[in-house]
Amino acid sequence: MTRDTAAYKAKVTDAFNEAAAIYDRMGVEFFTPMGRRLVERAAPRPGERVLDIGCGLGATLLPAARLIGPAGRALGVDIAPAMVEEARREAGRQGIGNVEVRVMDGEHPDLPARSFDLILGSYSVIFLPDARAALARFARLLADGGRIAFTSPVFARDTFPFLPPMFTELIPLDLLRHLPESWHPEQLHRQLHSWLEHPADLTAALRRAGFTDVRIADEPVPMTAASGTAWVDWSHTQGMRLLWQHLPGEEAAALRTRLVTALDALREGDGPVRIEVPVRYVTATVAR
Numbered sequence: 001m002t003r004d005t006a007a008y009k010a011k012v013t014d015a016f017n018e019a020a021a022i023y024d025r026m027g028v029e030f031f032t033p034m035g036r037r038l039v040e041r042a043a044p045r046p047g048e049r050v051l052d053i054g055c056g057l058g059a060t061l062l063p064a065a066r067l068i069g070p071a072g073r074a075l076g077v078d079i080a081p082a083m084v085e086e087a088r089r090e091a092g093r094q095g096i097g098n099v100e101v102r103v104m105d106g107e108h109p110d111l112p113a114r115s116f117d118l119i120l121g122s123y124s125v126i127f128l129p130d131a132r133a134a135l136a137r138f139a140r141l142l143a144d145g146g147r148i149a150f151t152s153p154v155f156a157r158d159t160f161p162f163l164p165p166m167f168t169e170l171i172p173l174d175l176l177r178h179l180p181e182s183w184h185p186e187q188l189h190r191q192l193h194s195w196l197e198h199p200a201d202l203t204a205a206l207r208r209a210g211f212t213d214v215r216i217a218d219e220p221v222p223m224t225a226a227s228g229t230a231w232v233d234w235s236h237t238q239g240m241r242l243l244w245q246h247l248p249g250e251e252a253a254a255l256r257t258r259l260v261t262a263l264d265a266l267r268e269g270d271g272p273v274r275i276e277v278p279v280r281y282v283t284a285t286v287a288r
């Protein structure tokens with residue numbers, strides 16, 4: 001691993017360690033419905049062995065574990081120890097016994113070849129600095145006929161990474177100059193996401209990694225937040241935390257006001273803010 005990659009992973013780990021206690025528990029529904037939908041598309045069968053890369057608190061891991069039943073086993077790995085701890089607690093709270101969670105860099109999974117039937121990754125593959133190389137490692141972990149299913153944002157060059165297009169006007173892209181260089185939009189697209197942007201590139205990357213039967217479907221996840229303030233507070237607990245952490249105080253305060261006002265304007269009376277977030281669902285089967 002280069003020094004840059006190690007520093008980037010340390011930042012991602014810190015951000016998710018800090019967010020773990022409140023991650024996805026801020027009265028904003030997004031990761032949970034997206035995870036449920038991904039599992040629906042991946043259709044785990046009773047008795048299967050499932051690996052969830054970047055499992056977070058288990059938005060995909062736990063519904064998948066339920067479907068594979070007591071004869072199956074589900075392993076969730078995450079780079080952030082606090083996320084793993086919370087996921088373990090959540091599995092216990094929900095009384096799900098066929099789940100194991102481990103701290104691991106999902107880009108280099110230290111696991112036996114051909115030992116899984118299904119690999120999942122919801123909004124996590126996007127965090128891997130060389131995700132295309134990781135896909136080939138994932139293919140090796142799959143038994144013959146094994147499947148992969150992951151989500152990503154629907155990236156476009158001129159939209160803020162991780163956010164639906166309506167935020168482009170609210171979060172001027174020049175604010176991203178405060179981010180570490182590897183998170184600048186052009187860098188992000190070149191280094192991390194360009195292959196995810198166009199379905200043809202994504203299909204080619206999966207084929208090169210050893211997959212076939214690639215299916216890509218863009219579908220909105222209806223996100224709800226109790227208010228503009230609730231959404232902004234929630235945004236500190238996901239990928240956007242990296243922006244909040246790097247914005248100087250005055251610009252952060254101005255951005256907060258702008259977002260709260262614009263989001264509250266979308267509400268009907270005391271109703272929640274509803275935002276359609278385009279999500280890309282990708283499924284493929286290992287080519288053997």
Ligand SMILES: C[S@@+](CC[C@H](N)C(=O)[O-])C[C@H]1O[C@@H](n2cnc3c(N)ncnc32)[C@H](O)[C@@H]1O
Pocket residue numbers: 009012013016024031032035053054055056057058059060077078079080083104105106107121122123124127128238239
């Ligand atoms: C946006 S969260 C998604 C979590 C979960 N899949 C969900 O849908 O709620 C991204 C997760 O990926 C994890 N992650 C980032 N880089 C990783 C890596 N190299 N290896 C394993 N996990 C990683 C983060 O710690 C975080 O828990």
